[in-house]
Amino acid sequence: MAHDLLLGKNFTPPDVKAKVTGRAKYAEDFRVDGMVFCKLLTSPYPHARVTGIDPSAALAMPGVHGVLTADDVPSFPPPQDPILTNEPLYVGQPILAVAADTEELAAEALERIKVTYEELPFCVDPLASLFPGGAEARTNGNVANPGVDLKSFKWSAKDFANAADGQLPTGAATTEWSFGDVDAGLKSAKLVLDESFVTAGLSHHSLEPRTALAYWQNGKCVVHASSQSQSFPVPGVARLIGIEPQDLAFVAEFCGGGFGSKGGAYPIVAVPAHFAKKINRPVMMRISRHEEYYVGSARAGFQGRIKIGFRADGRVTAIDLFIVQENGPNTGFNDWLSAADAVSLVYQPPAMRFRGVPVLTNTPPRGPQRGPGQNQIAAAIEPLIDKAARQLGVDRVAIRKINAPDDSAKLGAMQGGVTSAHLKDALERGAERFGWTSRLARSGKKTGSKVTGIGVGSAFHPAGGNGFDGLVRLATDGKLYIHTGVGNLGTYSHTVTSRVAAEVLKMNWDNCVVVRGDSRLHLPWNNGQFGSNTSFTMTRTNFAAATDAVAKLKEIAAQDLGGAPEDYEIGNETVYSRSDPQKKLTYAAAAQRAIDLGGKFDGHAVADNLNAMTKASAAGVAGTGLIGVAKDSLPRTGTVPALAAGFIEIELDLETGKFAIVDYLGVADCGTVLHPQGLATQTKSGAVMGIGLATLERHIFDPQNGLPGTVGLLQARPPSYLDVPATMATDAVGVADPQNPVGAKGIGEPVQGCAAAALLCAISDALGGHYFNRTPVVTDMIVNAAAGRAQSHKPLQVNTA
């Protein structure tokens, strides 16, 4: 079945006009009668115990409405991230909130609240915590992660002594897996690299801080949140508030950037809801930029070591990878495990061992950030692939191609399969379009203090899931209402994936309405907008729902006009008889007939396998038209790999350490392209974030006091217009994924990793093969390298300026 009515074409997303006129309402743009403001009191210490809170002076101030402390909110078993705490585990962790008529008054009230603390030991360097006797981030342990219980975990002094200078010590691991014969693979290799590396933690700095407004109405809680997902966080936010999901009205029509940090329910969003209940008033919690650097999540840092064996032609023979993850103080995220999976996929080693430890630090909590794990490891490993290519005398595109995954690729510990993989095609296509070979002639060419560097990089992210629900409604006005629980993180995937329902029903797009943005609008249970999954996952759900609607249209036509459902076809917003096209029902008439017939046709009876949220939403629209509602039960075997290759040329100034990007090309393997303009902007803007990851952004912590040095945009340095090229180019392989009904896969994440990798490779190329084994590579590191000076940081030091 061809899908070319709407798919693969550009369109104007329905929400973009609001964005260019200022009418788009983000959480802080809402006002409610009687609304008051709350402000947070945050910890000045990296680790402490609150021994006393005296809010009396604040509460005595006219216009102050109350104080909310950890005792007023539900607590969750450690190491989960709490809503408020009496044992702050990082500088900036919220301890309490105060509400007042105005924000300034709330700020004044905060200053009159007396909090006493007992300072506790802290740690901002994972290796220091693993050392015998080293400080631990929590009183009850120093390692944790989803799947790793909170516990105290140490290496022996001998483990540390065994490591050579600048080499990551490798003691016991909390997690370990392997396949193949790693020792034999390394032994048979022509070249073995043994490299230690550091990737810095860095903040998400979403431009909209995670402000939230909440109020209660008839026992239900209305939350205006900054959320990149719509349906997915509802159960989690309800749990944080302590209510049932159906008692939460969750409004997230617009979100000012999330990048993973607003994908699910995050604890601080519950503060205004609890406060509003306590003081019986609507509460606005306006999060400041400064606070966003504390509660706004961050990417985990790595201290790692990799041994890679290569054949003479560059084919990888075996990989032995060790990652110490800087995990923040709480559960954190599984970047380290994803990094290992990515290495196993991108280089297809016949044998690999992975070991790792997620070590807690008294730094802001870590969560997923665009390509969590995959993109750090791309930035760390890809330059080493270049190093091997240089030593083996193999072309840098060729060494990536010979290792690249194809449709027979295997991934991770279990060596599971993939749905489709075309990294080799992306590399070939990109190399040709970029003029790789001819540009290489310029590599290392010096003009004054400036030298040209050429780079290529590749990256991966698993990009698709299944098992969620779709819900569409053909109404008696003849319009198709596509209900979507997809959030608005800025990719327009809420509408791109909705267009699949329109495509299946052969609708005129002008007669389609995308219903979204507020859980009260009867939205289906959908996955969150993270993990590059929406394109794959939600095209399937909308395909399923629309297919259900088509089946119902044909059934109604057969009932009314005679014959069997198979005798009918759809087109021009009618269902008509194949043999006698004059026998037909318009969609509007069929919608009315569905209401007359009731039962499954108008949503009064739905399939049992639907999620409770979808069932409730179907019940909410029942009787209003022909309802197509279904769970995505299409088959899926294997991981859905999103893959990307980046090509870059830079001009690097050896005297200043600054570089200009002359050209950038990003090539995506995302299956069938659904929305060319959307793909182009994702590919380019992903590269912008990649430039930040590679050369600008990082956490800085003072090891003596645990104080953060990066709590502003100017310090933490997300890229500006002047850090990125004035034009960038994009391309796509465009081969359909066989396990998606419209051939689509996601792409949002690897388009960052491939650019970060390509840029780092280009910098090393310009420097004649100097590899930093560290991200970000900042200007003073480049100047030091160019001048042959030692760097100011030690090789494995973290959180450095």
Added chain:
Amino acid sequence: MADDNDGRGYPEPRFDIPTSRATSRRQFIKGVIASSAAVSSAGYLFTLAGCSREQGAARGIERMLMLKVNGQVRPVDVLPNETLAMTLRYKLGLTGTKLGCDRGECGACSVMIDDVVHYSCSTLTHAVRDRAITTIEGLEGPNGELHPVQQAMIDELGPQCGFCTPGQIVSAVALLKANPKPTRDEARHALAGNLCRCGAYDHYLNAVMRAAGSGENVSRA
């Protein structure tokens, strides 16, 4: 609602309008009536949340001043330390102007003051009485026609999350007023004070170039 905006109860409201642009008392009263009516129809935003009376008690005295915003004269009570971003967002209901950092780092709060871009988070409202302030809401034509920069932003799919978009557009409009035919590089420098964490710079620049009607590279996706 209009009662809250008419200046009653305030000692000696000061309308500091230079002679050259002075408004007659009659015109002034007409202006107040007209703008209050417009505000009322826009909802209760004008008087409700944010820096209200109590703040005056805590932080000094609000003074009423006449703010020229988007071609209208808007009377508004303003604290001495109040930033223009707060006045626009919390007193005038103009929430298109965003607060991304509230400290002059990101540009999401960009507005034009006499056709020059300023960070409204770092501008005191009292300092800009008598100046012509243009926010994102003031760019559309009288019948809702989009400004060419706004239309170009749609055509080029400029915004991603959209939070920085009003600031980007205001900066671009100010650029085109000063330099109607910028080169792409000039546009890039002019917009350099507007951060976009989504990284949509390339498409924003495409939109600026399209709005400028220049033949220079627009979309090369």
